[in-house]
Structures are given as structure tokens and as C-alpha cells.
Amino acid sequence: MSVLQLSHVTKRYGAFIAVDDISFSVEKGKILSLLGPSGCGKTTTLRMISGFEVANEGAVMFSGIDMKGRRPYERNVGLLFQDYALFPHMTVVENIAYGLKHRKFDKAKIPDRVAEMVSLVKLKGFEHRRPGRLSGGQQQRVALARALATYPEVVLLDEPLSALDAKLRQELRFELKEILAAVNATTIVVTHDQEEAMSLGDSVIVMSGGKIMQQGAPTEIYADPKTRFVAEFIGRSNWFSGQLAPGTGGLAKFKATSGINMIVPVSGGHLTGGQYDVCVRPERIQIDAATVASAGTPVNEIRGAIRDIAHLGADLHLVVEIAGGQLLTVTEKYTGQTLEQTGQEVSISFRPRDCIVVPSGS
Amino acid sequence: MKRFIDHAAAWLSVANLVIVLIFLVFPIIVAITMSFDGREYLGRFPPPVYSLRWYERFISDTYYLTGLATSLKLATIATIVSTAAGVCTAIGLDRYEGPGKQALETLFLSSLVVPAVVIGFALLLSFAMVGVFDGFTRLLAGHIIITFPYTVRTTLAGLVGIRKTLTEAAMSLGATERRAFWDITFPLARTGMVAGAVFAFAFSMDDVAVSLFLTSPDSYTLPVAMVSMMRTNFDLTIAAASVVLMVFTFALILFLDWAVGLDRLIGKGVFSSQGEPS
Numbered sequence: 301m302s303v304l305q306l307s308h309v310t311k312r313y314g315a316f317i318a319v320d321d322i323s324f325s326v327e328k329g330k331i332l333s334l335l336g337p338s339g340c341g342k343t344t345t346l347r348m349i350s351g352f353e354v355a356n357e358g359a360v361m362f363s364g365i366d367m368k369g370r371r372p373y374e375r376n377v378g379l380l381f382q383d384y385a386l387f388p389h390m391t392v393v394e395n396i397a398y399g400l401k402h403r404k405f406d407k408a409k410i411p412d413r414v415a416e417m418v419s420l421v422k423l424k425g426f427e428h429r430r431p432g433r434l435s436g437g438q439q440q441r442v443a444l445a446r447a448l449a450t451y452p453e454v455v456l457l458d459e460p461l462s463a464l465d466a467k468l469r470q471e472l473r474f475e476l477k478e479i480l481a482a483v484n485a486t487t488i489v490v491t492h493d494q495e496e497a498m499s500l501g502d503s504v505i506v507m508s509g510g511k512i513m514q515q516g517a518p519t520e521i522y523a524d525p526k527t528r529f530v531a532e533f534i535g536r537s538n539w540f541s542g543q544l545a546p547g548t549g550g551l552a553k554f555k556a557t558s559g560i561n562m563i564v565p566v567s568g569g570h571l572t573g574g575q576y577d578v579c580v581r582p583e584r585i586q587i588d589a590a591t592v593a594s595a596g597t598p599v600n601e602i603r604g605a606i607r608d609i610a611h612l613g614a615d616l617h618l619v620v621e622i623a624g625g626q627l628l629t630v631t632e633k634y635t636g637q638t639l640e641q642t643g644q645e646v647s648i649s650f651r652p653r654d655c656i657v658v659p660s661g662s
Numbered sequence: 663m664k665r666f667i668d669h670a671a672a673w674l675s676v677a678n679l680v681i682v683l684i685f686l687v688f689p690i691i692v693a694i695t696m697s698f699d700g701r702e703y704l705g706r707f708p709p710p711v712y713s714l715r716w717y718e719r720f721i722s723d724t725y726y727l728t729g730l731a732t733s734l735k736l737a738t739i740a741t742i743v744s745t746a747a748g749v750c751t752a753i754g755l756d757r758y759e760g761p762g763k764q765a766l767e768t769l770f771l772s773s774l775v776v777p778a779v780v781i782g783f784a785l786l787l788s789f790a791m792v793g794v795f796d797g798f799t800r801l802l803a804g805h806i807i808i809t810f811p812y813t814v815r816t817t818l819a820g821l822v823g824i825r826k827t828l829t830e831a832a833m834s835l836g837a838t839e840r841r842a843f844w845d846i847t848f849p850l851a852r853t854g855m856v857a858g859a860v861f862a863f864a865f866s867m868d869d870v871a872v873s874l875f876l877t878s879p880d881s882y883t884l885p886v887a888m889v890s891m892m893r894t895n896f897d898l899t900i901a902a903a904s905v906v907l908m909v910f911t912f913a914l915i916l917f918l919d920w921a922v923g924l925d926r927l928i929g930k931g932v933f934s935s936q937g938e939p940s
């Protein structure tokens with residue numbers, strides 16, 4: 301049975317629908333990333349799970365038990381707030397012990413549990429400091445320790461890393477994952493950073509306008525987005541709009557409005573003659589066809605000219621202008637030398653199976 | 663040239679500070695010095711001889727002593743009542759999110775901007791209408807009304823700095839709303855509450871305008887006694903009385919500061935995030 305289950309949950313503020321009929325479940329010890337643009341209802345969803353907001357429709361269930369009517373302190377939820385919400389007048393230890401005191405934990409065992417949490421989040425030596433005298437990363441870990449100390453059924457993290465600078469985010473993301481795994485926490489992580497969502501989550505939900513757009517494993521969401529919104533939200537993408545024409549063997553011809561023809565993969569749901577958008581990820585495009593073409597497999601080839609080359613550490617980002625003035629982004633691993641030059645005429649290519657076909661305007 | 667202007671501005675602000683200090687401090691020094699004047703008559707400053715004669719006269723004058731006793735009693739009760747009421751009002755205002763929040767806030771703070779003379783006169787009329795003639799009751803009501811806005815204001819200022827997520831964090835950790843208030847909101851807002859009490863006490867001790875209207879022959883405050891003595895027999899006992907008034911006001915402020923000072927051991931309210939020793 302799922303530790304957490306939401307079924308057909310809707311939240312309205314007046315006439316405005318903040319969360320629109322969402323359903324999902326999380327299994328014991330799994331991490332679910334909730335990803336979406338600002339205002340799409342992520343925080344509202346967490347607030348309904350933790351009991352600070354009441355759903356207008358639908359049910360929130362913990363291990364099969366409906367939480368309807370239960371106040372936040374009657375649910376065992378570990379919450380990490382975006383601003384950490386550490387109690388400024390209490391020390392690290394007092395902060396961590398707060399939940400243990402109020403959840404009727406055996407008094408004699410509190411110091412041990414606090415010490416355990418302190419070492420789990422690597423804060424030995426900081427026990428008696430107040431939050432005001434800790435760095436951002438240390439505060440984040442205190443907040444995490446406080447949220448995890450009471451063995452919560454469900455852990456909810458609202459933008460756990462967004463208050464930190466880029467380098468620290470990377471480090472703490474890894475640490476966060478380790479800590480959550482160590483306590484086998486059933487977790488929802490809210491973020492609007494797709495990299496964070498993909499690296500932390502066992503599964504990812506992409507939300508927009510209060511609705512779930514797609515749900516699946518990180519690789520699945522990236523490789524097989526069902527809508528243009530999801531494809532654009534997860535990773536970089538190049539787009540062609542046009543019509544599908546009949547083809548064979550799971551492939552179809554695609555005629556872009558810019559006049560470019562290509563071969564794309566199709567499945568049962570795709571309609572010949574319908575309007576579709578085709579997405580090609582920048583790293584799936586090769587400059588100069590030789591490397592892609594192998595016997596028997598068709599390849600899409602387009603001629604263009606390099607307009608810009610940017611060195612971004614490990615990657616090269618190239619901008620290629622093709623027919624009709626459309627600009628494509630192409631990324632390559634930087635291997636120590638740059639063969640291409642700005643202004644150079646090139647032939648770019650990508651395999652049909654690297655094309656993602658989604659309904660136009662989705 | 664820019665630099666010159668900066669320098670000039672710096673000097674001007676220092677000069678400004680010095681002038682303000684002189685205007686603030688000088689009269690007080692004069693009053694204190696004159697209260698120790700050894701001469702029988704009101705002479706020039708500084709006095710050639712010093713003595714405690716005006717203080718002796720003050721403590722042997724039941725008129726002043728009655729005033730002082732009334733003032734202290736009044737200020738203490740008014741401070742307690744208006745702090746309690748102000749704290750409750752501020753908490754209510756802080757939580758209330760409905761329409762007219764702004765209007766309510768303005769209403770509660772309005773007596774800050776209404777001239778005290780107007781309040782005094784209006785209260786006198788109202789008390790006469792409802793038939794309250796006891797001097798102390800009238801004074802107490804008046805003092806609560808003039809000090810109340812200060813306690814609301816300072817408490818509100820303290821509460822505004824407390825993020826809502828702190829209460830929510832406490833609740834998610836198993837604390838009921840009431841528990842969260844006592845554990846989180848109250849200690850963090852305490853500095854503001856104490857500041858409100860200090861203001862209330864100081865304003866109550868100091869008030870003349872409202873008290874003048876509400877005084878009765880047997881219930882009058884020390885400042886009112888000083889004003890009426892000034893009209894009838896002006897001597898330096900008034901200077902001694904001012905010093906006594908000042909001392910009592912300061913003493914209470916110091917006491918409350920010490921009480922808040924104790925607070926520092928267990929957290930210094932909203933300011934605790936800025937470097938206290940660990």
C-alpha cells in the first residue's frame with residue numbers, strides 16, 4: 301500500500317483553481333519530485349498534505365487512512381520550509397528536539413535521538429548555536445534534521461535548496477539524497493529546477509496551472525514527453541512545426557512548415573495529416589553526418605551555417621542557422637579542440653528515434 | 663567638489679547632533695543643578711551653594727507626596743492594563759486578514775494623533791455624562807486610553823517580524839496553535855511588548871494635558887501638582903519634584919530593561935539572529 305496517496309484533489313481560492321483534480325501516490329522510501337513553473341500549485345499541494353489547507357474535493361490518504369479533518373499536529377509530516385523556519389530563539393539542539401517533545405516522545409530518549417540527527421546531518425560542534433549564527437547550508441541541515449527527527453510518515457521539502465548558491469546546491473543535493481536514503485524517508489520534493497527534480501526524484505511529476513501534465517521516471521519524462529510544455533520545461537529543445545505524412549515500420553514523414561522534411565517515429569496515437577511539433581534535443585544533433593549514418597538506418601540531414609560557438613566548460617554550445625533563418629542549438633562534448641568555426645557551412649544530422657513528436661500547441 | 667559636499671554633510675550632521683543634545687540635555691542639567699540650590703530665593707544659575715533643602719521641602723509637603731503616590735499607582739495600573747489589552751489587540755490585528763484591517767489598525771492607533779487636550783476634554787464630558795466622578799477612576803481610564811496605542815504599536819512591530827512559517831513549523835512538529843503561540847510567537851514578540859510597557863509607564867508618569875481635565879481635589883498626579891504649584895507659589899521644590907519624577911521613570915525603565923536583559927539568556931526576541939554570544 302502506498303504511504304501517501306492523493307486522489308482527485310482540488311483546491312479553489314474563490315473562483316480560482318489552484319490545484320485541479322490531481323492524483324498520485326508515493327511508495328515507502330521513494331522520492332517524488334514535484335516540478336513546475338511558479339504559481340502552478342506545488343506549495344498548495346504540499347499544504348494540503350500537511351493539513352494547513354483543506355482540499356475542496358478529493359482525499360489525502362496516509363497508508364490508506366483518510367486525513368480529512370486532521371489538523372497539522374495530528375498528522376506525522378516532516379516539513380522543510382523554503383525559508384527553513386528555524387526558531388531563532390532556540391539552539392540547534394532545541395530546534396531538533398522541539399518535535400520530539402510535542403510528539404510525546406519518550407523523554408529519556410530525546411537526547412540520543414537529537415545526537416543521532418546532529419551526526420546524520422554533520423552538525424557536530426554546532427549543537428548550541430542559534431540559527432542566526434549558522435551559514436545557509438548549515439541552517440538547511442538543521443531544518444532537515446528537525447523535520448526528520450520524529451520519524452515522519454511523509455517528508456515534504458518545499459524548494460529545499462533554492463536559498464543556497466549554485467555550488468552549495470550541488471553539494472547539498474547529493475547530501476540530501478543520502479540523508480533521505482539513510483532514514484528511508486517517503487518524500488515529496490518541490491522544485492522549479494528541473495535538474496534538481498531529475499537528480500533527486502525516483503519519479504517526477506510535472507505540473508502546470510494546477511494540473512498534472514505528466515508523471516514518470518526522470519529518464520522517461522526527458523526522453524518521452526507527451527506535450528510540448530513538458531518537453532520545453534525539461535531540458536533544452538529545438539522545435540519544428542508541421543504535418544505528418546504516412547510512412548512505414550513505425551516511422552512517418554514529417555513536413556515542417558519551413559519546408560524541411562524529416563523522418564520521425566510514430567505510435568498508434570499519432571494521426572496522419574495532423575498538426576504536430578517535433579522536438580530534437582541539442583545533444584542528439586551531430587555536426588557532419590559521418591558519425592551518425594550507419595548502414596540501413598535513415599538519418600535526417602539538414603544543411604546550415606554556424607552562427608555562434610560558446611565554450612561552457614565541458615560542453616560546446618553551437619548555434620546553427622538552417623533554411624528559413626531558424627536557429628538550432630547543438631551541444632557537443634568539448635574534447636580539447638574546436639573543429640568548427642563561426643560562419644562555416646555544415647551539415648547537421650539526427651536519427652529519427654531522437655525526434656520527439658507531440659501534438660501541436662500542447 | 664563631490665567630496666567637499668560629503669564632508670560638509672558629515673560635519674552638518676555632527677553639528678546637528680551636538681545642537682540637539684545641547685537642547686535636550688542642557689535644560690535637564692539646569693533643572694537638576696537648581697534642585698540642589700542652597701539659596702532661599704530663586705537666584706541665577708549656577709547656584710553658589712548647594713543643599714538638599716528643596717528635597718526636604720518636597721518630602722515634607724503632603725501635596726507633592728500625594729501627587730507622587732497617585733502618579734506611581736496610576737502609572738503602574740495603567741501600564742499593566744494597557745499592556746495586556748494592547749498585546750491582545752495587536753495579536754488579533756496581526757492575525758486578522760479580513761476586510762478593513764487597515765481601518766481597524768488606524769482606529770486603534772488613532773489616539774496617537776488626537777491632541778491630548780482634546781482627549782482630556784472629551785473624556786471629561788463623557789465621564790460627566792455617564793456620571794463617573796471619582797478622580798482616580800477617571801485618571802486611570804484616561805491614562806489607559808493614552809498609553810494603549812503605544813503598547814499596540816510596539817507589540818505589532820514585534821509581531822510583524824515573526825514569519826508565519828515559524829508557527830506552521832511548530833504545528834507540523836506536533837504543537838497545537840496555542841502551544842505554538844507560547845513557544846514561538848510570545849518569546850519572539852516579548853521585546854516589543856516590554857518596549858510598549860516602558861512607553862506606557864513613561865507617558866503615564868509624564869502626562870499633564872489629559873490629567874489636568876480629569877483631576878479631582880483628592881486625586882491628582884505629580885505633574886499636575888507641579889503645574890498648580892507653579893501658579894501659586896513658585897519655588898525650587900518644583901525642580902526637586904521634577905528630578906524625583908525623572909528618577910522614578912528612569913528606575914522603572916532600568917528595571918524593565920533588566921527584566922528583558924534576563925531574557926537575553928534564553929533568546930533576544932526578533933533580534934536574536936544578530937550575533938549574541940553562543
Ligand SMILES: Nc1ncnc2c1ncn2[C@@H]1O[C@H](COP(=O)(O)OP(=O)(O)OP(=O)(O)O)[C@@H](O)[C@H]1O
Pocket residue numbers: 313316318336337338339340341342343344345492
Ligand atoms: N491563500 C491564497 N489565496 C488565494 N490564492 C492563493 C492562495 N495561496 C495560493 N494562491 C494561488 O494559488 C496558485 C498556486 O500557488 P502555489 O503557492 O501553490 O504555487 P507554487 O507552485 O508553489 O509556486 P512557486 O514556485 O512560486 O512557489 C497561485 O496562483 C497563487 O496565487
Ligand SMILES: [Mg+2]
Pocket residue numbers: 342343344
Ligand atoms: Mg511555492
